[in-house]
Amino acid sequence: MTSIWPEIEHLLLHVEKPARYIGLERGAIQPPHDPRNVAWLLTYPDAYEVGFPNQGLQILYEIINELPIGEAERAYAPWIDLEKTMREKRIPLFSVDTHRPANEFDILAFNLSSELVYTNLLNCIDLAGAPLRSVERGNDDPLIAAGGHCTYNPEPLADFVDFFVLGDGEEVVSELTYVIHQWKTSESTHPSRDFLLRELSKIEGVYVPQMYNLSRDQNGFQLLEPKYDDVPKLVEKRTITSLEDWPYPKNQLVPITEVVHDRLNVEVFRGCTRGCRFCQAGMITRPVRERSVDQVRTMVSEGLRRTGYDQVALTSLSTADYSHIEKAVAAVGDDPLSCGQTGVSLPSLRVDAFTVGIAATLQGGKRSGLTFAPEAGTWRMRQVINKLITEEDLYGAVESAFSQGWRRVKLYFLIGLPTETDEDTLGIADLAKNCVEIGKRYTKQASVTVSVGGFVPKPFTPFQWFGQNTIEELQRKINLLKDATSRSRGVQLKWHDPKATLIEGVLSRGDRALSPLIEEVWRSGGIFQEWSEHFDLDRWLSSMDKLNLSVEDYAYRHRDKSEPLPWDHLDAGLYKDFLWQEWRDALEEVGLEDCRWTPCYDCGACTGYGLDHVVGSTSPPVGGSQGTWQDLTKGSEVPQLLTIRKKSETV
Amino acid sequence: MALRLRSTKTGKIRFASHRDIAKVWERTLRVSRVPLVYSQGFSPRPKISYGLALPTGAESDCEYIDIQVDDSDRELIIVGDICSSLNSNLPPGIKINGASIMNGKFPSLQQTVTSCVWDITVNEDDTKVDSWIDRINSANEIVLRRERKGKEIVDDIKPQVYLVRKNYERIDGRVTLQAELGTQPRSLRPSELLRSLEPYLSEYKLRRKKQIVEEGARRLDPLEVAGATPMRSLVGAL
Structure with missing residues (x-):
């Protein structure tokens, strides 16, 4: 029932952007603080302006607050200046909705979207006043939970988090609330926290690390065995069968102060079967589940009415693939409330002229930059990663953009992909230069920004066995590109720091032995590591040294088929054989079609669960096969081989 | 028609900046369905002008805002209705406590x-x-x-x-x-x-x-x- 606002209030005069801590957003809920209810503190372990728009968090916030026995509030990681004074004045982490201290909640549930926030998660547990490790917490401490894409390899956080939730949260969050409510209200009969954790582990999609015994095989690889018969050997992800049943958020929050993606977001479908082999999101969110265009229309018009936004984003992993894209776009324009003033954005453009056509209609007269993601510089490389777009697709898209008034185009690429040669890397520069040439036919100011990121292999993707490039190798490739583009006017090169890429890689596929590493880095002051001004590689490397952990082991070496993976006890819906076959096909540069419009190749996502894709149209969208005129028969003459450095198996 | 509103800024909302509040007004006006007049051009903006900036963290009993209301296809604009609808949609701490209809040309609040x-x-x-x-x-x-x-x-x-x-x-x-x-x-x-x-x-x-x-x-x-x-x-x- 308490609010610590009076204690916080006077600190806010002396911190940056104090409006991040006041709540009051349109749509925010002030729950009743009924002690019999199960109270969730949904925490985004990063700055408010980054965490606020997270749709997953907002969806759960509404669903829990609709439950008669549930209440949910939100918290974000306090920025460094406020955190410092909070520690000095012994002020705990608090909710922004009612400024209730974190330790009054039953559950602190974290959204994990990036590996580099792991130290912030520890910082938030500590700021909440709870013991850091799961085994140290008792009945009076909050439960620590986590969901989001990173939970597909939860092991690095296994010592700190009581339970992880895999997959869609819409249904499971209520099941969790009921089980916790039962335990909470009958505390006298089942007092042990262990009992509760065991009950939670029986819920489908819930992984409770403490319910497993850890051992190591003769090669030192981690093996996990359930402690009890009723704890699942394999934890399967949750999948909602229809998005139509979950029109959330119904009441999207509108911030008072500046945040990223500040607009109405309407999810038009979930899942993606393009099959890009580097893309974890596309693998773990299968199958494709589209929303009907009627529901999209209602969500847009209701959303605009309630929020007062004049910007709508139709979100998904590849919105141009939505069966009813044109109808959905038209619906926004036709909405009586928008009075022609509402802008629509498609956060992920497909690389083809058709998509640019839609973008042109959407933006009306406006021409703020356009972004495409060809991901790799040569057709060979794109076959390896199964991003099957041809040079002609890209040039068509770019020509269409420049001819319709755009002057600036941004291209996203990955470097450090499996089998990548310098020719592939330099192909990026060639593509960019050719795009500028095309642009110059239409405007003298044509410019192309190339943004390159180092590739990090992720669990449950065909590339999960690949040893990522070293910092030096990524830097060398960046330098190659710098040289190749330095004299071309119109090409701007930007790149991500390969040092951060390395640590993402270590955490992304690490095992439980990394829990002490995360703690060590946090204790030495390493928070907000995804902010380049606060990231410090030396802190990570010296902590790894101290704990006898090797970068080579965790990130750089290739893994082979027989090696147990730290996430083998989890199931993202994909057969391991399918992923392995995809890995082999990648090395042989064989592409794979999108199964929305071609026969099923049985990846496991549908067949294993009796699910099916929910799409409005059984034929591919306009613009040729997959909308990209792709030709799957094209391949390179000389297959590139990957050298496996350890425990080699013939490839 | 031009409308000048006076409002408070008290409590938690005092930590929102002048710029933040401008955006809050714009969205609240849309939620309250107040018909606005927009500027011409590629990025039409509603014609709203804000008074003297209030330092972030300060409270106030008297913040002013001038709004051009589109009355072209309406016989009657009831200022009281606009104000009570805005008041129910503004964040806690911002409350309209006075209004005037501005006639003819008038100098800006800043002037x-x-x-x-x-x-x-x-x-x-x-x-x-x-x-x-x-x-x-x-x-x-x-x-x-x-x-x-x-x-x-x-x-x-x-x-x-x-x-x-x-x-x-x-x-x-x-x-x-x-x-x-x-x-x-x-x-x-x-x-x-x-x-x-x-x-x-x-x-x-x-x-x-x-x-x-x-x-x-x-x-x-x-x-x-x-x-x-x-x-x-x-x-x-x-």
């Missing part, structure tokens, strides 16, 4: 307002504050040094200091000054006043009490300037 009255609560005790006030009031000149675009600017702010005195009422047990500070050609900020004379006073809480328009010998609320038709009956209803 018209000549001074603001502030309650400044400070951390120092009575003795310190009393002597500080005496010295402010007896000084012939008060020199303020501030930096602008890397250059130091030295101003005599005395002509901008219309009034400084101690309030009888305390806030949170702390001494509170009342100050009326000029806004033309540039607003003198309360924080600048506090650090214009050593030893400086430090601000604990700040609240804008009034904005004043001097028209000849008359001191008016911006809702009552020439050309404004105040909706006096609203005040009770809001």
Whole structure:
């Protein structure tokens, strides 16, 4: 029932952007603080302006607050200046909705979207006043939970988090609330926290690390065995069968102060079967589940009415693939409330002229930059990663953009992909230069920004066995590109720091032995590591040294088929054989079609669960096969081989 | 039709910046379905103009905003309805407490307002504050040094200091000054006043009490300037 606002209030005069801590957003809920209810503190372990728009968090916030026995509030990681004074004045982490201290909640549930926030998660547990490790917490401490894409390899956080939730949260969050409510209200009969954790582990999609015994095989690889018969050997992800049943958020929050993606977001479908082999999101969110265009229309018009936004984003992993894209776009324009003033954005453009056509209609007269993601510089490389777009697709898209008034185009690429040669890397520069040439036919100011990121292999993707490039190798490739583009006017090169890429890689596929590493880095002051001004590689490397952990082991070496993976006890819906076959096909540069419009190749996502894709149209969208005129028969003459450095198996 | 609204900014919302509040108004006007007039061009913006900026963290009883309301296809615009609908959609702490219809052409708030009255609560005790006030009031000149675009600017702010005195009422047990500070050609900020004379006073809480328009010998609320038709009956209803 308490609010610590009076204690916080006077600190806010002396911190940056104090409006991040006041709540009051349109749509925010002030729950009743009924002690019999199960109270969730949904925490985004990063700055408010980054965490606020997270749709997953907002969806759960509404669903829990609709439950008669549930209440949910939100918290974000306090920025460094406020955190410092909070520690000095012994002020705990608090909710922004009612400024209730974190330790009054039953559950602190974290959204994990990036590996580099792991130290912030520890910082938030500590700021909440709870013991850091799961085994140290008792009945009076909050439960620590986590969901989001990173939970597909939860092991690095296994010592700190009581339970992880895999997959869609819409249904499971209520099941969790009921089980916790039962335990909470009958505390006298089942007092042990262990009992509760065991009950939670029986819920489908819930992984409770403490319910497993850890051992190591003769090669030192981690093996996990359930402690009890009723704890699942394999934890399967949750999948909602229809998005139509979950029109959330119904009441999207509108911030008072500046945040990223500040607009109405309407999810038009979930899942993606393009099959890009580097893309974890596309693998773990299968199958494709589209929303009907009627529901999209209602969500847009209701959303605009309630929020007062004049910007709508139709979100998904590849919105141009939505069966009813044109109808959905038209619906926004036709909405009586928008009075022609509402802008629509498609956060992920497909690389083809058709998509640019839609973008042109959407933006009306406006021409703020356009972004495409060809991901790799040569057709060979794109076959390896199964991003099957041809040079002609890209040039068509770019020509269409420049001819319709755009002057600036941004291209996203990955470097450090499996089998990548310098020719592939330099192909990026060639593509960019050719795009500028095309642009110059239409405007003298044509410019192309190339943004390159180092590739990090992720669990449950065909590339999960690949040893990522070293910092030096990524830097060398960046330098190659710098040289190749330095004299071309119109090409701007930007790149991500390969040092951060390395640590993402270590955490992304690490095992439980990394829990002490995360703690060590946090204790030495390493928070907000995804902010380049606060990231410090030396802190990570010296902590790894101290704990006898090797970068080579965790990130750089290739893994082979027989090696147990730290996430083998989890199931993202994909057969391991399918992923392995995809890995082999990648090395042989064989592409794979999108199964929305071609026969099923049985990846496991549908067949294993009796699910099916929910799409409005059984034929591919306009613009040729997959909308990209792709030709799957094209391949390179000389297959590139990957050298496996350890425990080699013939490839 | 042009509408001038006066509103509060109190409580938690005081930590939202002037820019934040502008966006809040724009969205609240849309949620409340107030028909707005938009500018022409590629990025049409609603025609809204905001008054003098309030420092982030300060409270206020008197923030003003001028809004162009589109009445082209409406017979009747009921100002009271607009205000009560806005009040139910504005965030807690922002509440409309006065409105005027503005007739014909009128100068912007930034141009018209000549001074603001502030309650400044400070951390120092009575003795310190009393002597500080005496010295402010007896000084012939008060020199303020501030930096602008890397250059130091030295101003005599005395002509901008219309009034400084101690309030009888305390806030949170702390001494509170009342100050009326000029806004033309540039607003003198309360924080600048506090650090214009050593030893400086430090601000604990700040609240804008009034904005004043001097028209000849008359001191008016911006809702009552020439050309404004105040909706006096609203005040009770809001």
